[in-house]
Amino acid sequence: MLLSRRASALLLLLAALAVACGSSGNKGSASTNVAPPSAVTNATSAAARSALATPSQPVAGTPARPTPAAAPVSGTLLVFAGSSLTTVFNQIGADMQKANPGLTVKFNYGSSAALRTQLAQGAPADVFASADQQNMDGARQDGSIDGPDLLFAKNKLIVIAPKGSTKVQSVQDLAKPGLNLVLADPSVPVGNFARQVLGKLAADPVYGAGFDQKVLANLKSNETDDAATVATVQTGQADAAIVFSTDVTGQAAQALSSIPIPDQDNVITTYPIALVKNAPNRAAAQAFIAYVRGPQGQATLKQFGFIVDSSTGTSAAMSGAEQRRTAE
Amino acid sequence: MIASDALATREAAEQRSPGRTLPWPRARLLLALPAVFFVLFIAVPVGALVVRAAQSGQLLATVGQPVVRDALRISLTTSLATVAIVVLLGTPLAWLLARGRFPGRGLLDTLVDLPMVLPPVVAGVALLMAFGRRGVLGDALAGAGIDVAFTAKAVVAAQIFVSSPFYIRAARLGFQGVDPAMEEAAAIDGAGGLRTFFSVTLPLMLPSLVSGLVLCWARALSEFGATMMFAGNLQGTTQTMSLAVMTAMQSSLTTALAMSVVLLIVAAVVLFVFRTLTRQGPLV
Numbered sequence: 001m002l003l004s005r006r007a008s009a010l011l012l013l014l015a016a017l018a019v020a021c022g023s024s025g026n027k028g029s030a031s032t033n034v035a036p037p038s039a040v041t042n043a044t045s046a047a048a049r050s051a052l053a054t055p056s057q058p059v060a061g062t063p064a065r066p067t068p069a070a071a072p073v074s075g076t077l078l079v080f081a082g083s084s085l086t087t088v089f090n091q092i093g094a095d096m097q098k099a100n101p102g103l104t105v106k107f108n109y110g111s112s113a114a115l116r117t118q119l120a121q122g123a124p125a126d127v128f129a130s131a132d133q134q135n136m137d138g139a140r141q142d143g144s145i146d147g148p149d150l151l152f153a154k155n156k157l158i159v160i161a162p163k164g165s166t167k168v169q170s171v172q173d174l175a176k177p178g179l180n181l182v183l184a185d186p187s188v189p190v191g192n193f194a195r196q197v198l199g200k201l202a203a204d205p206v207y208g209a210g211f212d213q214k215v216l217a218n219l220k221s222n223e224t225d226d227a228a229t230v231a232t233v234q235t236g237q238a239d240a241a242i243v244f245s246t247d248v249t250g251q252a253a254q255a256l257s258s259i260p261i262p263d264q265d266n267v268i269t270t271y272p273i274a275l276v277k278n279a280p281n282r283a284a285a286q287a288f289i290a291y292v293r294g295p296q297g298q299a300t301l302k303q304f305g306f307i308v309d310s311s312t313g314t315s316a317a318m319s320g321a322e323q324r325r326t327a328e
Numbered sequence: 329m330i331a332s333d334a335l336a337t338r339e340a341a342e343q344r345s346p347g348r349t350l351p352w353p354r355a356r357l358l359l360a361l362p363a364v365f366f367v368l369f370i371a372v373p374v375g376a377l378v379v380r381a382a383q384s385g386q387l388l389a390t391v392g393q394p395v396v397r398d399a400l401r402i403s404l405t406t407s408l409a410t411v412a413i414v415v416l417l418g419t420p421l422a423w424l425l426a427r428g429r430f431p432g433r434g435l436l437d438t439l440v441d442l443p444m445v446l447p448p449v450v451a452g453v454a455l456l457m458a459f460g461r462r463g464v465l466g467d468a469l470a471g472a473g474i475d476v477a478f479t480a481k482a483v484v485a486a487q488i489f490v491s492s493p494f495y496i497r498a499a500r501l502g503f504q505g506v507d508p509a510m511e512e513a514a515a516i517d518g519a520g521g522l523r524t525f526f527s528v529t530l531p532l533m534l535p536s537l538v539s540g541l542v543l544c545w546a547r548a549l550s551e552f553g554a555t556m557m558f559a560g561n562l563q564g565t566t567q568t569m570s571l572a573v574m575t576a577m578q579s580s581l582t583t584a585l586a587m588s589v590v591l592l593i594v595a596a597v598v599l600f601v602f603r604t605l606t607r608q609g610p611l612v
Binding site: 228232 | 462561574
C-alpha cells in the first residue's frame, strides 16, 4: 500500500513535469537561444570589426560596391522561406556568411502556407520570407510577425513541360483532353497564382471562356509545393505544370522546356519579408532583411531570374550611405 | 489510464501472491520510472491531438466535409485492397521462405524485408523509376495500355511496396512455428495436402498471420511519402487520409486536426477489434 501510494505520487509528479515542459517548450527554447548568440556577438564582433577595418579586404564576386556598411552580425540565423526561394537564398546565405564570420545562416524551406502554420505553432525562426502577401498577412494575424513586412522581389508564372514534349508546346495545349496536368495545391501561393492565371486566360478572347475549366479537368494532382510540382514534370509523370519562372533552374532547366505566359494574362507576384516576433537573433535577422533588399541581395535575386525594381529594394547609391549612417 | 491500470493490476497481483514479487520493492519503482515516461511520451501527443481538435469546436462539422469523406473512402478501399493482394501473393512467398531450401534464400529474405527499412520517399522514387511513364518499364507498360500514373492503382502499388514485409515476415515466422511433425501426423491419418494446410497448419499459425495482417494494414493506412511521390494528390482519386491531412495543414489546422482524429479513431477501433479477436476468439 505504502509503495503504491508512493508510486502514484511519483506518477502525478511526472505528469505535472510533462505538462510543464510541454507548455513552456517554445518560450524556453527561444530564451535559451537568445542568450548564447548575444554573448558570442560581444566576443567576436570586436575581432570582426578589426577585420573589416583592414583596407583592401577581398570581396568575392561583387565588383565595385560600396564598403560593407552593416555592422557584422554573428550567431545562428534561422530563415523561413517559401520553397521558390531555395536556390537564391542558399546563395544569399552563403554570401552573408562570407561577409559575417561567426554567422551561421540556416534555412527552412517549404510552402509559405506550411511555414505560416509552423510559425503560428511557435517555431523559433528569425525571418519569414513569403511567396505571397496573403500568407504574410496571415502570419501577422497569427501574431507571428514583428514590425513591417517589406517587398524584396517579384516573380511571374510560366508553363513547363518535359523537354521535347510533343503534347505541350503552347499555353493553348493545356486544354487538350487527356493531358496529365499537375499544379500546386490552391492553398500554396504558386497553386493559387496558377489558378488566377487560368482565370485571366479564360477572360482573354484568344483562349476563350471555359478555358480554365478545360484545363482544370486535366488536373491530376495537387502538389504540396512548387519544388514537388516541378519534380513531377521533370520525371515525366506529368505532361505540364504552371510554376514560377524562377523554379526552372539548374538541372531542372535541362530537363524542362518553358513556355512563357503573355504578360497581360500573367500574375506578377510579390515576395514580402519580415522579422519574426521574438526572433532569437534579432540583429542578424535585421541584417539579413537589409542585405536581401540592399544592392547585393537585389543583384543576386536578379541573377536567379527574379524581378527587382525600385519597389523591391533600396537603390545602390542610397543604401550605401544610409546603411553606413545606421552602422555608425 | 493505462498507467493506473497497470498499477491496479500489480497491486492485485501483490495481494494474491506476495511471495512472487521482486525481492527489492524499490526495483519495481525503478522499472516503473522509464515505463511511465515512455507511456507519457506516447499518450501526451495522442491526447493533445484530441484535445486541440475538440477545442476547435468544429470536429463534427469538418468530419462531414466531402474532402474528409473522400479521403476516408480512398484510404479504406486502397488499404484493404493492399492487404488482400499481399495475403494472396505474400503467403506462398512466406511459405517458400520458411520451408524452402534453395540457393539465395537468405538474399531473397533480405530483399523482401528491404522496403521496411527504406524511407518511404525513396520507395516512391524507386517505384517512379520502375513503373513511372519514363521508368525502366514505362514503355512496356504503355505498350500494354497500362498507365498507373495518378490513379488509385498507383496508391495501392505504393502501399503494397512499403507494407508487404510486415505481413510476409509474420507469416514466415508463423510457418516456421508450426512443427512439421503435426502436419506429418495429419498426412499419416490420410489428410491431403490442402486439407492438412487448412485444418492443421493454418489454425496453428493464425495468430501470427493476423498480427502480420494488422501491421501490414496499419502501415498501408499510414503510408504517405511513397504515395505522394508515385500516385499524386487529388481529392476523390488518390488523396488518402494522410495526404489530405498534409494538404489541410497548408491551409486549415482545424481541418487537419479533425482528420487526424478521424484516422486515430479508425485505427484504434480496428486495432482493438483485432486484439479482442485474437485474445478471446477461437484463434488462440
